[in-house]
Amino acid sequence: MKYPGYHQSREMSATNESIGFDIxxxxxxxxxxxxxxxxxxxxxxxxxxxxxxxxxxxxxxxxALELKQANRHDLEAGRARGLSSALLDRLTLTDSxxxxxxxGLRQIAELPDPVGEVNELKFRPSGIxxxxxxVPLGVIGIIYESRPNVTADAAGLCIKSGNASVLRGGxxxxxxxxxxxxxxxxxxxxxxxxxxxxxxxxxxxxxxxGELLRMVQYIDVIIPRGxxxxxxxxxxxxxxPVIKHLDGICHVYVDDQADLDKAVSIAHNSKTQRYGVCNAxxxxxxxxxxxxxxxxxxxxxxxxxxxxxxxxxKTRQLLGNIEPATEQDWSTExxxxxxxxxxxxxxxxxxxxxxxxxxxxxxxxxTEDYSKSWRFLREVDSSSVMVNASTRFSDGFEYGLGAEIGxxxxxxxxxxxxxxxxxxxxxFVVIGNGNVRQ
Amino acid sequence: MKYPGYHQSREMSATNESIGFDIxxxxxxxxxxxxxxxxxxxxxxxxxxxxxxxxxxxxxxxxALELKQANRHDLEAGRARGLSSALLDRLTLTDSxxxxxxxGLRQIAELPDPVGEVNELKFRPSGIxxxxxxVPLGVIGIIYESRPNVTADAAGLCIKSGNASVLRGGxxxxxxxxxxxxxxxxxxxxxxxxxxxxxxxxxxxxxxxGELLRMVQYIDVIIPRGxxxxxxxxxxxxxxPVIKHLDGICHVYVDDQADLDKAVSIAHNSKTQRYGVCNAxxxxxxxxxxxxxxxxxxxxxxxxxxxxxxxxxKTRQLLGNIEPATEQDWSTExxxxxxxxxxxxxxxxxxxxxxxxxxxxxxxxxTEDYSKSWRFLREVDSSSVMVNASTRFSDGFEYGLGAEIGxxxxxxxxxxxxxxxxxxxxxFVVIGNGNVRQ
Numbered sequence: 001m002k003y004p005g006y007h008q009s010r011e012m013s014a015t016n017e018s019i020g021f022d023i024x025x026x027x028x029x030x031x032x033x034x035x036x037x038x039x040x041x042x043x044x045x046x047x048x049x050x051x052x053x054x055x056x057x058x059x060x061x062x063x064a065l066e067l068k069q070a071n072r073h074d075l076e077a078g079r080a081r082g083l084s085s086a087l088l089d090r091l092t093l094t095d096s097x098x099x100x101x102x103x104g105l106r107q108i109a110e111l112p113d114p115v116g117e118v119n120e121l122k123f124r125p126s127g128i129x130x131x132x133x134x135v136p137l138g139v140i141g142i143i144y145e146s147r148p149n150v151t152a153d154a155a156g157l158c159i160k161s162g163n164a165s166v167l168r169g170g171x172x173x174x175x176x177x178x179x180x181x182x183x184x185x186x187x188x189x190x191x192x193x194x195x196x197x198x199x200x201x202x203x204x205x206x207x208x209x210g211e212l213l214r215m216v217q218y219i220d221v222i223i224p225r226g227x228x229x230x231x232x233x234x235x236x237x238x239x240x241p242v243i244k245h246l247d248g249i250c251h252v253y254v255d256d257q258a259d260l261d262k263a264v265s266i267a268h269n270s271k272t273q274r275y276g277v278c279n280a281x282x283x284x285x286x287x288x289x290x291x292x293x294x295x296x297x298x299x300x301x302x303x304x305x306x307x308x309x310x311x312x313x314k315t316r317q318l319l320g321n322i323e324p325a326t327e328q329d330w331s332t333e334x335x336x337x338x339x340x341x342x343x344x345x346x347x348x349x350x351x352x353x354x355x356x357x358x359x360x361x362x363x364x365x366x367t368e369d370y371s372k373s374w375r376f377l378r379e380v381d382s383s384s385v386m387v388n389a390s391t392r393f394s395d396g397f398e399y400g401l402g403a404e405i406g407x408x409x410x411x412x413x414x415x416x417x418x419x420x421x422x423x424x425x426x427x428f429v430v431i432g433n434g435n436v437r438q
Numbered sequence: 439m440k441y442p443g444y445h446q447s448r449e450m451s452a453t454n455e456s457i458g459f460d461i462x463x464x465x466x467x468x469x470x471x472x473x474x475x476x477x478x479x480x481x482x483x484x485x486x487x488x489x490x491x492x493x494x495x496x497x498x499x500x501x502a503l504e505l506k507q508a509n510r511h512d513l514e515a516g517r518a519r520g521l522s523s524a525l526l527d528r529l530t531l532t533d534s535x536x537x538x539x540x541x542g543l544r545q546i547a548e549l550p551d552p553v554g555e556v557n558e559l560k561f562r563p564s565g566i567x568x569x570x571x572x573v574p575l576g577v578i579g580i581i582y583e584s585r586p587n588v589t590a591d592a593a594g595l596c597i598k599s600g601n602a603s604v605l606r607g608g609x610x611x612x613x614x615x616x617x618x619x620x621x622x623x624x625x626x627x628x629x630x631x632x633x634x635x636x637x638x639x640x641x642x643x644x645x646x647x648g649e650l651l652r653m654v655q656y657i658d659v660i661i662p663r664g665x666x667x668x669x670x671x672x673x674x675x676x677x678x679p680v681i682k683h684l685d686g687i688c689h690v691y692v693d694d695q696a697d698l699d700k701a702v703s704i705a706h707n708s709k710t711q712r713y714g715v716c717n718a719x720x721x722x723x724x725x726x727x728x729x730x731x732x733x734x735x736x737x738x739x740x741x742x743x744x745x746x747x748x749x750x751x752k753t754r755q756l757l758g759n760i761e762p763a764t765e766q767d768w769s770t771e772x773x774x775x776x777x778x779x780x781x782x783x784x785x786x787x788x789x790x791x792x793x794x795x796x797x798x799x800x801x802x803x804x805t806e807d808y809s810k811s812w813r814f815l816r817e818v819d820s821s822s823v824m825v826n827a828s829t830r831f832s833d834g835f836e837y838g839l840g841a842e843i844g845x846x847x848x849x850x851x852x853x854x855x856x857x858x859x860x861x862x863x864x865x866f867v868v869i870g871n872g873n874v875r876q
Contacts, residue, residue, distance in 0.1 A: 039793070043817050116816055122838065128827050130837045133815065137849050220849045241679060241850050262872035269874035355477070364868075377571065377867050378554055379481050389566050389870025398875070399568045399866060400560065411575050411658045412679050413851040416866040428837060428854040429815050430802075432827025434700035436707035437836070 023203065027211035030166055031218025033196040034139045038164035041197050042136045046113040048191055049159055053109040056187030057102040060152065063183050064098050070179035071148065078172050090146045091173055101152040101180075104403075108156040111402040114420045115162040118429065127435045132426035136162035138220035140423065141212050142405075143168045143234055145226035148176035154225075155184050155198040157405050161423035164197050166219065168212060170226075171204035178202065213238040223418075225406055228333075243418060245407045247333045247359035248278030250391040253350040253376070255367035256289035262388055263290075263366040264297050269390040270364065272305050276335045278407060279362050279384075279394040283330060284341045285350040288314070291343045295319055307337040314343035330357040347372050354380055360409045362386065362394035383409055383416035461641065465649035468604055469656025471634040472577045476602035479635050480574045484551040486629055487597055491547040494625030495540040498590065501621050502536050508617035509586065516610050528584045529611055539590040539618075542841075546594040549840040552858045553600040556867065565873045570864035574600035576658035578861065579650050580843075581606045581672055583664035586614035592663075593622050593636040595843045599861035602635050604657065606650060608664075609642035616640065651676040661856075663844055666771075681856060683845045685771045685797035686716030688829040691788040691814070693805035694727035700826055701728075701804040702735050707828040708802070710743050714773045716845060717800050717822075717832040721768060722779045723788040726752070729781045733757055745775040752781035768795040785810050792818055798847045800824065800832035821847055821854035 041049070060067070071093040078088055114134050121131035140163045144150045151167055158165035169177040181200035188195050201208050213222060213234065222242045224234040235242050252270050254263040270281035286294055295318050302309055309315075310325040325340040330353070332340075344350045347365070354363050364386035365376040373387045384394040394416065396404025401419030408414045414422035479487070498505070509531040516526055552572050559569035578601045582588045589607055596603035607615040619638035626633050639646050651660060651672065660680045662672040673680050690708050692701040708719035724732055733756050740747055747753075748763040763778040768791070770778075782788045785803070792801050802824035803814040811825045822832040832854065834842025839857030846852045852860035 039819075042819070124836065124838055126831065126836060128824075128831055128836070133823075135819065138819070241848075259872065265872065265874050266870075273875050364870075381477075381480070381573065381576075382865065384866040384868060385571075386566075386868035387870055388872050389868045390874045392875040393564065393566055393868055393870075393873070394866070398562065398564060398566070400562055410679075411863060413863070415863055425849060425851070425853055427820065428822040428832070430822060430824035430827045430831055432704075432802075432825055432831075434697065434703065434826050435831070436703050436828045437711050437830040 023205055023207050024211055026203070027208055027215065028218075030199050030201065031139075031215045034164040034166050034199060035218050037194040037196040038136070038139045040194050041159065041164055042115070042138075042162045044162070044193060046115075048193060049113070049162070050109040052159055052188050052191035052193050053105045053156055055190045056152070056156070056184050057105040057109075059183040059186050060098060060105070060180065061102045063179070064095060067093055067098055067176065067179050067183075070175040073175040074173055081172070083172060087146055087172070091148065091176070093148055093176055097149060101149050104149075104153055105156045108160050108403055111160065111420060113160070114424050119426070121429075121431060126437070127433065129431040131429055131431075133429045134421075134424045135427050136424055139164045139166065139218055141166045141168070141219045141222045141240065143209060143212070143222065143224045143226070143230070145170045145230060146173055148173045148180060150225060151177045151180045151200060152184070153403075154405060157403055157420060157423060159188070159193075159197060161420045163423055166199050166201065166212065168201040168209060174204050209234075210237065213240060216240055223406060241413075243406070243408050243410060243414060243422070245278065245361075245409050247409070248280070248361045248407075249282050249331060249333050249357060249359040250279055250362045250394070251283050251285055251350075251354050251358060251364070252281050252391060253285040253344075253347065253354070253363070253365045254287060254290060254294055255347055255365055255369060255372060256287035257369035257372065258287075258290060258366040259368055259388075260290060260294055260297070263294055264301070266364065266366055266388065266390050267298055268301050270392055271302070271307060271339050272337070273390065273392045275337050277392075278333075279391050280335070281391050282332065282334055282340065283353075283357070284339060285344050285353055286315075286341065287347070287350070288343055288345055291315070292318055295341070302339065305337065307339055310338065310340045312342040315341045318343075333359070347376065351376070351380060354382070358382060361407070362391045364389055364391050383407065461643055461645050462649055464641070465646055465653065466656075468637050468639065469577075469653045472602040472604050472637060473656050475632040475634040476574070476577045478632050479597065479602055480553070480576075480600045482600070482631060484553070486631060487551070487600070488547040490597055490626050490629035490631050491543045491594055493628045494590070494594070494622050495543040495547075497621040497624045498536060498543070498618065499540045501617070502533060505531055505536055505614065505617050505621075508613040511613040512611055519610070521610060525584055525610070529586070529614070531586055531614055535587060539587050542587075542591055543594045546598050546841050549598065549858060551598070552862050557864070559867075559869060564875070565871065567869040569867050569869075571867045572859075572862045573865050574862055577602045577604065577656055579604045579606070579657045579660045579678065581647060581650070581660065581662045581664070581668070583608045583668060584611055586611045586618060588663060589615045589618045589638060590622070591841075592843060595841055595858060595861060597626070597631075597635060599858045601861055604637050604639065604650065606639040606647060612642050647672075648675065651678060654678055661844060679851075681844070681846050681848060681852060681860070683716065683799075683847050685847070686718070686799045686845075687720050687769060687771050687795060687797040688717055688800045688832075689721050689723055689788075689792050689796060689802070690719050690829060691723040691782075691785065691792070691801070691803045692725060692728060692732055693785055693803055693807060693810060694725035695807035695810065696725075696728060696804040697806055697826075698728060698732055698735070701732055702739070704802065704804055704826065704828050705736055706739050708830055709740070709745060709777050710775070711828065711830045713775050715830070716771070717829050718773070719829050720770065720772055720778065721791075721795070722777060723782050723791055724753075724779065725785070725788070726781055726783055729753070730756055733779065740777065743775065745777055748776065748778045750780040753779045756781075771797070785814065789814070789818060792820070796820060799845070800829045802827055802829050821845065
């Protein structure tokens with residue numbers, strides 16, 4: 001019991017009763033403990049952190065019954081509160097989801113340790129040798145919504161990268177998250193790491209989030225995971241830097257020099273391989289010269305998959321019988337079987353469209369033209385820019401990062417899928433031999 | 439004349455008369471123009487940006503008379519306002535300072551272009567090839583104080599790294615900065631780049647800074663350069679991410695396994711090579727075992743240089759006749775010939791002291807012990823960590839970055855001296871051949 005009211009608060013919050021303790025002082029305790037634990041984690045050996053990850057995986061598996069029991073409380077409360085079936089599904093812990101959490105942690109344990117890596121120690125004329133060493137960021141605050149597996153995933157990535165973490169899940173998952181938290185703490189302690197290395201906020205009181213976002217002295221970065229509303233609110237309110245992902249308005253541009261077979265399969269895959277994901281195509285841009293040949297081919301595929309098409313005037317002339325795309329459509333992330341289509345004069349018009357309506361997430365050109373492929377790669381200012389590939393590849397696992405805590409559409413620190421490296425930074429190291437500056 | 443009141447405002451603001459135009463709409467124009475210019479800059483060739491830098495250097499040299507004339511207005515106004523002689527000195531443009539500005543720009547032109555560099559294109563099992571491409575951040579807002587040469591330096595680094603910039607200098611340098619701005623705009627235009635690539639705010643009205651710090655849609659990062667007060671104010675107020683440097687409370691720790699000759703010269707150099715700089719040592723930590731031998735040697739050197747010593751109790755027992763260091767001293771950046779000294783039991787106590795009182799800037803250990811050298815490098819969480827070298831090396835030029843826009847003591851994006859690379863980020867690029875996701 002490291003701060004007053006700890007155990008009591010867990011019980012009270014978990015039953016959603018009124019909070020019997022002081023949120024600001026509770027959060028300050030969490031912050032202080034995270035900072036202290038972060039120092040231990042940053043100094044811990046690769047083997048110790050990996051042992052903790054495997055220990056947590058084992059504990060999660062052996063606690064499957066308790067996890068499902070805790071989860072049932074959440075599901076009952078959720079049904080009583082009238083949560084949608086989609087939300088209840090996301091909230092549910094099944095045996096296979098529990099196994100997947102454990103597997104994910106073991107996979108993180110297998111990844112190379114980013115911490116302590118030294119790049120390019122170069123001698124300078126002064127005689128010093130200068131390089132950079134990769135180091136953890138410190139303490140990471142993660143705010144997320146209903147899926148309880150995020151608790152294990154996020155904790156795992158933070159442990160591996162040597163960062164302490166403060167996790168705040170959705171109130172509807174509080175029992176499940178607390179149960180997972182107990183497995184995490186046990187695994188940490190068995191490996192000899194402080195259990196405070198991962199702290200799951202024990203109260204559902206919303207003011208705890210406000211406190212978290214102001215603790216500049218204890219928290220180094222905030223990562224929100226969830227819907228756009230959550231992320232916008234957190235970005236607005238946070239006094240701490242935020243790594244965020246707002247929209248995923250992804251485009252495929254089919255150039256007049258495209259191989260149309262590639263264009264058909266990539267456009268189809270980018271839209272239909274999965275709908276509710278940020279890297280699905282939302283708008284298809286087609287060069288005028290190939291529109292008449294390409295669009296009818298795509299239309300029959302999309303009709304088969306019951307994808308609703310909305311088009312610009314030229315598209316509608318070619319396809320007929322589809323709804324017009326409004327100005328609003330170009331900046332909408334459907335996350336659904338809906339696609340807006342626009343015919344453009346050329347690549348410049350396509351890039352202008354992407355600049356105007358895109359969200360700097362993922363954009364792909366389909367072309368066999370060498371110069372245009374490089375211009376598109378260089379000039380489109382998105383976190384992932386592709387040639388002749390499906391936007392669905394924009395993903396930490398597909399890119400070989402081994403794991404992913406999210407996708408950043410920000411300009412600073414990290415762009416695109418954020419893996420272990422994105423949870424670290426590099427400091428300078430100087431190897432001297434008595435050198436002084438002249 | 440791209441926005442209403444442009445020329446008029448320059449005259450009015452430069453004479454410090456009341457502003458005859460609307461600051462929010464003026465700043466919004468500046469932001470829009472910067473965003474548009476940034477897109478051109480990001481796409482421009484290496485040669486074009488280098489030509490602009492050399493053209494600006496030429497124009498600055500050939501405009502030396504006009505620059506000094508504009509500077510005289512600032513100096514007269516400054517004297518009338520009773521500015522200190524130190525401030526007036528910083529404000530003064532001499533022939534040699536003008537030549538140094540031009541030289542600095544030519545040196546930036548010689549540096550390798552960071553933009554467009556592609557690292558490690560690796561094939562993935564899916565058949566796509568994934569790598570990262572270095573790209574500009576977009577638009578950089580720089581807020582600085584009296585030295586007018588910062589206008590040319592900052593503009594040069596931003597142009598080279600493909601970023602548009604919005605510069606807001608001190609009101610006391612407004613005429614000088616506007617004159618330099620005219621040289622910059624001329625050089626940009628002659629190279630065929632938009633003159634809006636670099637915009638120097640034309641009004642001394644403080645509300646312009648407030649507007650700048652809220653223009654999240656136009657400005658991607660704010661870099662404040664100046665005193666701690668300025669930087670704290672800007673960090674508090676900014677809605678845009680800030681790359682900042684707060685304190686430079688740098689430590690040298692002399693270990694019990696130190697080579698004391700190296701310790702003496704490094705400690706002396708770290709303190710006295712220059713006083714008013716962020717990478718000067720402010721606190722010396724000495725292992726108990728070598729304190730009695732080391733400290734008297736250092737005392738005689740520091741007395742010769744009239745450095746005031748303040749010590750912990752043990753230090754005072756060894757040196758006598760020096761002032762006690764208070765709790766306040768350990769967290770003070772003197773920027774002056776003052777040094778606080780503390781005797782510690784061992785490296786762990788030294789690292790605890792650095793953790794408690796340091797500012798994550800630059801810390802150096804003097805030791806011949808292999809294991810301790812690596813523990814110190816790994817465990818001290820500062821932007822520069824050194825072994826057997828003077829803290830004064832913590833500098834972009836000394837590190838070989840070629841140029842420096844400042845030093846970051848932040849945890850995200852960039853730590854330590856910020857060169858061209860710190861003004862860029864990496865996006866993912868995917869080279870495909872019709873690949874779709876399974």
